[in-house]
Amino acid sequence: MKRTLYWVNKDLRINDNAALNLASKSDHLLCVYVVDKQSFAANKFQSKPLGATRWRFLQDCLDDFNQSLSTLGQELYIVYGDTLSTLTRLCENYQITDVITTKLPSTYENRLMTQLSEQLPELIINQVDQFTLFTKDSLPFELEQLPVSYSKFRKKMAEVTIAEPVPTVQSLPSMFDTLPAPTRFKPEWLPTASATKTEQGFEFEGGEQQGLKHLRQYFSSNSPAEYKQVRNNLDGWKNSSKLSPWLNSGCISVRQVIRFLTDFEQQRGKNDSTECLYLELLWREYYQWVHCKVGAKTYQFKGLAKSPPLTTFYPERFNKWCLGNTPYPLVNAFMHELRQTGYLSNRGRQIVASCLVNELSVDWRYGAAWFEEQLIDYDAAVNWGNWQYIAGVGVDPRGGRHFNIEKQTTLYDPKGDYQAKWIDQSQQSAQANQALDSVDASDWPVRQ
């Protein structure tokens, strides 16, 4: 008798979900999502891993997945607490024989699975490789031999065939009869201030249905054929695919995206833009495998470099950056958009990251952790990997990126429209004249 616990994580979908397909072969099934208390507590970088806007998006995803499961005779059992002890307790209480989950590159999930198997050695744990475009087995090299640059990786991957999405499961085994009803009680450590949607921001609604709807809309328009020309623009729903929030919550899979892209190319022709979109998705892929290979180095100050960067932590500067209160109006506008919506264009992310590291000389990890709290498309490998890249401690052999804010403003916001959208004029001039630090070195008391 196979009694399975499916630990749902970043795979909140019923389509192209090989883990759910495997779970459907059990005799009894429990689909569990743990909302971990730790995600809402401040970390050593003064941010909370899961901020209010991210939480709102995630709740949409959970509701939607629960609805889809109910059409297959199942339910999503949401538990609030500590992930390891919750999974251990459920496995013990319900004599679970098998645990199924999607394999993620992040060290945290893999450590958790190791700990669970140490506590319950009889348990069969199946981590399904489906978060990435390629599986570990299909890589044309050992993980240890992962190319040190993206361009080499790209060349090697050109020969590998991309797997098709798997069929959608049609029915699921029943739950355990003895299971108590999921608690409706929401613990006090969840964000209380509900993140309100701003009218200026984009309409991102979580869940597989919304993700698929957006995927279809994007690829039925001509936008993919124009992507390369507009992808660096600061604003605009159609300037980029906007798929990342659904992709990283697992509401849609990267294989589904590639399927749509390939169909688009077959029907309307391949061009520089469709190729460019593919190459961005391949960046996502590269960062996943880098994270898989380097593990905890992803979060270390010196990253993959031999020595750490020449930056440190300035609380006041960091705080001003988070709040969009720096002497740089364009940066302020970006930080307002990020905080109010949980999304920011790629160019916006690059400029604010460069500003924190180069203009404000702040330790890059504080910025990465702030992004983690804010971004509805947060992904550990991609976020920390991109931050390392800008800080010059990542995979980029050229070492660091310094964006000239004035030049970027002239190029991408010459009339100030974007800045005017996110900050009002009086605020802008007051901030521009402000000193970066309120305490100057010459103000420090000197011993007589």
Ligand SMILES: Cc1cc2nc3c(=O)[nH]c(=O)nc-3n(C[C@H](O)[C@H](O)[C@H](O)COP(=O)(O)OP(=O)(O)OC[C@H]3O[C@@H](n4cnc5c(N)ncnc54)[C@H](O)[C@@H]3O)c2cc1C
């Ligand atoms: C400092 C910094 C932090 C970032 N943090 C994240 C993050 O947490 N999660 C995240 O998904 N992206 C992150 N990015 C990458 C990029 O900004 C977003 O993927 C992109 O803006 C999402 O919008 P989109 O889906 O419209 O992207 P599109 O331009 O339409 O690209 C299509 C897809 O390609 C991938 N992609 C695009 N750009 C990159 C990139 N630079 N690196 C890796 N993959 C990419 C994404 O999956 C994206 O959805 C970060 C970039 C920077 C500079």
